[in-house]
Amino acid sequence: xxxxxxxxxxxxxxxxxxxxxxxxxxxxxxxxxxxxxxxxxxxxxxxxxxxxxxxxxxxxxxxxxxxxxxxxxxxxxxxxxxxxxxxxxxxxxxxxxxxxxxxxxxxxxxxxxxxxxxxxxxxxxxxxxxxxxxxxxxxxxxxxxxxxxxxxxxxxxxxxxxxxxxxxxxxxxxxxxxxxxxxxxxxxxxxxxxxxxxxxxxxxxxxxxxxxxxxxxxxxxxxxxxxxxxxxxxxxxxxxxxxxxxxxxxxxxxxxxxxxxxxxxxxxxxxxxxxxxxxxxxxxxxxxxxxxxxxxxxxxxxxxx
Amino acid sequence: xxxxxxxxxxxxxxxxxxxxxxxxxxxxxxxxxxxxxxxxxxxxxxxxxxxxxxxxxxxxxxxxxxxxxxxxxxxxxxxxxxxxxxxxxxxxxxxxxxxxxxxxxxxxxxxxxxxxxxxxxxxxxxxxxxxxxxxxxxxxxxxxxxxxxxxxxxxxxxxxxxxxxxxxxxxxxxxxxxxxxxxxxxxxxxxxxxxxx
Numbered sequence: 001x002x003x004x005x006x007x008x009x010x011x012x013x014x015x016x017x018x019x020x021x022x023x024x025x026x027x028x029x030x031x032x033x034x035x036x037x038x039x040x041x042x043x044x045x046x047x048x049x050x051x052x053x054x055x056x057x058x059x060x061x062x063x064x065x066x067x068x069x070x071x072x073x074x075x076x077x078x079x080x081x082x083x084x085x086x087x088x089x090x091x092x093x094x095x096x097x098x099x100x101x102x103x104x105x106x107x108x109x110x111x112x113x114x115x116x117x118x119x120x121x122x123x124x125x126x127x128x129x130x131x132x133x134x135x136x137x138x139x140x141x142x143x144x145x146x147x148x149x150x151x152x153x154x155x156x157x158x159x160x161x162x163x164x165x166x167x168x169x170x171x172x173x174x175x176x177x178x179x180x181x182x183x184x185x186x187x188x189x190x191x192x193x194x195x196x197x198x199x200x201x202x203x204x205x206x207x208x209x210x211x212x213x214x215x216x217x218x219x220x221x222x223x224x225x226x227x228x229x230x231x232x233x234x235x236x237x238x239x240x241x242x243x244x245x246x247x248x249x250x251x252x253x254x255x256x257x258x259x260x261x262x263x264x265x266x267x268x269x270x271x272x273x274x275x276x277x278x279x280x281x282x283x284x285x286x287x288x289x290x291x292x293x294x295x296x297x298x299x300x301x302x303x304x305x
Numbered sequence: 306x307x308x309x310x311x312x313x314x315x316x317x318x319x320x321x322x323x324x325x326x327x328x329x330x331x332x333x334x335x336x337x338x339x340x341x342x343x344x345x346x347x348x349x350x351x352x353x354x355x356x357x358x359x360x361x362x363x364x365x366x367x368x369x370x371x372x373x374x375x376x377x378x379x380x381x382x383x384x385x386x387x388x389x390x391x392x393x394x395x396x397x398x399x400x401x402x403x404x405x406x407x408x409x410x411x412x413x414x415x416x417x418x419x420x421x422x423x424x425x426x427x428x429x430x431x432x433x434x435x436x437x438x439x440x441x442x443x444x445x446x447x448x449x450x451x452x453x454x455x456x457x458x459x460x461x462x463x464x465x466x467x468x469x470x471x472x473x474x475x476x477x478x479x480x481x482x483x484x485x486x487x488x489x490x491x492x493x494x495x496x497x498x499x500x501x502x
Contacts, residue, residue, distance in 0.1 A: 023486075028430060028488075029481070029484065029485060029488070030453070031430060031434070032430065032437065032488065033435035033449050033450070033452070033453040033484070034453060035431065035434050035435065036438065036446055036449055036453060037371070037450060037453050038367045038371075038452040038453060040365065040450060041331065041367055041370060042363060042367070043330070044332070045335060045366065046362050048332055048335055052336065075471060148483065186443055186444075187443075187444055188443045188444055190448065191466070192440050209448065210450060211449060213448075215443070267344075
């Protein structure tokens with residue numbers, strides 16, 4: 001509005017108390033509606049903070065790895081130097097009649113987490129003839145008195161994400177599209193549910209986020225939001241919401257959220273192992289839990305029993 | 306707020322355009338390196354806690370967004386300076402509300418922001434607004450939020466899945482009337498309104 005018009009309108013308001021009251025009321029209404037914008041923005045800020053937290057959580061790991069990289073480089077240089085020294089020594093010993101005595105120590109296996117072993121251990125190595133060129137240290141002296149320890153190979157970690165996806169059944173949480181007893185919430189929830197059933201998870205998130213900022217206690221909506229975050233791979237935020245639903249203690253949402261939380265944490269293994277173990281143990285301690293059998297099955301898959 | 310992609314002008318335009326442009330601009334400002342630290346340092350140096358500082362930073366973004374949308378920023382300073390000025394002013398208001406008044410020379414805050422007194426009046430209505438907004442229903446809240454952000458009726462119709470802009474307009478009117486009615490029926494609101502006029 002041009003300044004002249006503003007001045008003219010202000011003069012008109014000042015001269016007409018009825019108009020002044022109307023304008024004041026309109027201004028106040030707009031202020032009230034501004035509260036909606038404010039809540040939405042605050043919710044967005046929390047989401048941005050969570051994004052940043054995740055980013056910052058990744059930073060220290062890099063900071064730890066950087067000095068480790070230097071240590072690894074130094075170790076590699078030392079190993080090369082040692083190898084060079086050994087080569088020199090080897091050339092020298094070729095002309096000496098008697099090799100220097102080799103001290104044998106009992107092989108020691110450092111304690112480790114149980115790992116897979118090769119099905120048939122390799123036969124003990126034979127002492128190579130002295131003149132036979134070999135890169136193996138065993139070639140420089142008599143065969144060791146004891147068989148070489150069985151070589152351990154690193155365990156292949158289970159594919160946690162695939163396991164979580166295999167156990168995640170949409171029908172455990174929401175009715176399947178077109179099934180009886182389907183949508184049973186508000187109009188907004190039902191619309192979001194439709195989108196969820198169609199696999200439009202980002203649409204569900206966009207739809208529910210402002211609603212949740214207005215009514216943070218809406219457990220049904222929170223559950224659907226968390227499930228959508230899970231389905232779209234936003235596990236950190238999904239974990240926060242599932243935990244909220246659990247702490248609401250409203251059933252059946254809270255127990256469903258326990259199971260969903262376990263599967264979400266499974267996606268983040270091994271980083272989230274302590275929390276995952278606690279959640280699973282909690283479910284396994286209650287045979288009445290609706291997901292007790294599933295939790296048992298999951299435990300069996302993880303332990304291989 | 307110098308940025309290779311986001312100049313002050315681009316940020317202002319983004320906020321005033323609304324929708325995803327506004328969200329992106331606000332996110333840029335919120336995560337702007339050094340801005341949060343400046344606000345936190347100010348609050349900590351003026352008797353606040355770290356939590357106070359975090360709250361002030363978030364409240365500042367809310368006020369900053371509103372002032373820009375309402376065209377109250379006159380471009381007399383850089384956006385970063387303006388943001389920090391709002392934060393300083395906001396911290397003075399909070400301290401006043403808690404009876405911990407600090408002197409703040411007028412030169413320290415920008416004349417474009419609200420006075421602390423105006424903010425105090427505004428805060429008196431908050432509870433009344435909250436109550437009324439709690440009763441208008443989810444769909445109306447969603448619609449009125451878009452209306453407040455000055456989305457066009459076509460955009461509202463599209464987002465809210467109404468048949469067309471006319472339906473959206475009627476719904477917006479119905480929701481506004483419902484909100485108004487709830488406010489008017491609240492005796493406390495009538496008292497406050499009478500006091501102002």
